[in-house]
Amino acid sequence: KAKELSGNQFQFYSSDIDNRSIETIKLENDLYKALNEENSFMLHYQPKMNLETNEMIGMEALIRWDHPDLGLVPPQTFIPLAEETGLITRLGEWVLKEACKQMNQWYMKGYKDWTVSVNLSPQQFNQNNLVNVVMRVLNETHLPAENLELELTENLIIHNTCKTTTTIKKLKNLGIKISIDDFGTGYSSLGYLKNFPVDTLKIDKSFIDDITTNKNNAAITDTIITLANSLKLDVIAEGVETQDQIDFLQGRGCYLIQGFFFSRPLPPGQLIEEFAKKHSKKGLKK
Numbered sequence: 001k002a003k004e005l006s007g008n009q010f011q012f013y014s015s016d017i018d019n020r021s022i023e024t025i026k027l028e029n030d031l032y033k034a035l036n037e038e039n040s041f042m043l044h045y046q047p048k049m050n051l052e053t054n055e056m057i058g059m060e061a062l063i064r065w066d067h068p069d070l071g072l073v074p075p076q077t078f079i080p081l082a083e084e085t086g087l088i089t090r091l092g093e094w095v096l097k098e099a100c101k102q103m104n105q106w107y108m109k110g111y112k113d114w115t116v117s118v119n120l121s122p123q124q125f126n127q128n129n130l131v132n133v134v135m136r137v138l139n140e141t142h143l144p145a146e147n148l149e150l151e152l153t154e155n156l157i158i159h160n161t162c163k164t165t166t167t168i169k170k171l172k173n174l175g176i177k178i179s180i181d182d183f184g185t186g187y188s189s190l191g192y193l194k195n196f197p198v199d200t201l202k203i204d205k206s207f208i209d210d211i212t213t214n215k216n217n218a219a220i221t222d223t224i225i226t227l228a229n230s231l232k233l234d235v236i237a238e239g240v241e242t243q244d245q246i247d248f249l250q251g252r253g254c255y256l257i258q259g260f261f262f263s264r265p266l267p268p269g270q271l272i273e274e275f276a277k278k279h280s281k282k283g284l285k286k
């Protein structure tokens with residue numbers, strides 16, 4: 001219906017608020033349509049590196065929407081809309097299946113020790129049949145559960161802790177890895193870490209950005225690394241862009257790195273051709 005409105009748009013564009021809501025409604029409509037079309041969405045993959053071995057350990061799948069008029073719409077624009085409208089369940093399942101299918105192809109080519117990470121939104125995590133969906137997708141794509149990691153956020157974990165614990169334990173029992181994304185930015189207490197069987201803390205980019213100049217962010221990063229070490233969890237830094245940041249992190253014992261310093265998120269073909277061939281010992285670990 002947004003198209004019909006566009007002839008009278010001067011009436012609606014009289015305030016910023018109305019302007020935004022009409023654009024939002026149109027975008028929601030487009031999102032709904034895009035879900036029923038092929039090739040509207042795609043996944044890019046950003047490598048995760050281990051500085052100790054100088055090898056790729058896997059990659060994060062990040063969704064891209066190729067909008068017919070607007071071009072590439074960033075996930076931070078449409079993921080919240082997908083959450084508000086409930087479309088996130090279908091969209092999230094598409095992401096999960098696409099990422100597992102792709103990872104299984106890489107697995108078959110010999111990249112057997114990579115893990116693909118998939119972001120789960122709170123609504124997707126809280127859907128009742130999440131564990132069944134994950135099991136079905138692993139079955140359909142033939143990907144071993146050990147090669148899948150789910151990235152959850154802290155804010156998801158503070159709600160409904162009992163059900164959340166049960167769900168995470170069931171996922172872990174399948175063999176899947178769990179990481180806490182954007183760690184340090186949520187409102188949760190740290191207590192949950194002892195109850196949830198998580199594998200990895202992912203230090204948020206906002207701390208990494210000025211890690212070498214801002215004492216507070218350096219201290220927070222230090223604390224997260226120490227916390228991870230004492231709880232025997234892995235720790236990875238995201239949004240790493242410079243050698244100085246690498247030096248800082250390596251000096252503090254954080255060896256897992258994701259960020260533009262190594263690579264931007266890439267389409268799957270490019271990930272292999274332009275990055276993985278230089279940064280993995282494919283075939284040696286069969």
Ligand code: C2E
Nearest residue numbers: 062063075076079095119120121239240241258259260261
């Ligand atoms: P995130 O999960 O924290 O993902 C990391 C974001 O930081 C990605 O943005 C990535 O491109 C960006 N990034 C990584 N390294 C650097 C760097 O060195 N410099 C800079 N400037 N940026 C860097 P992207 O792809 O735009 O995704 C943004 C957010 O959208 C994600 O944050 C995640 O919360 C959400 N998202 C993306 N894909 C999905 C998805 O499939 N499902 C769900 N539920 N959320 C998703």
Ligand code: MG
Nearest residue numbers: 060119151181
């Ligand atoms: Mg993430």
Ligand code: MG
Nearest residue numbers: 181182204238
């Ligand atoms: Mg993150």
Ligand code: MG
Nearest residue numbers: 182204205238
């Ligand atoms: Mg982030």
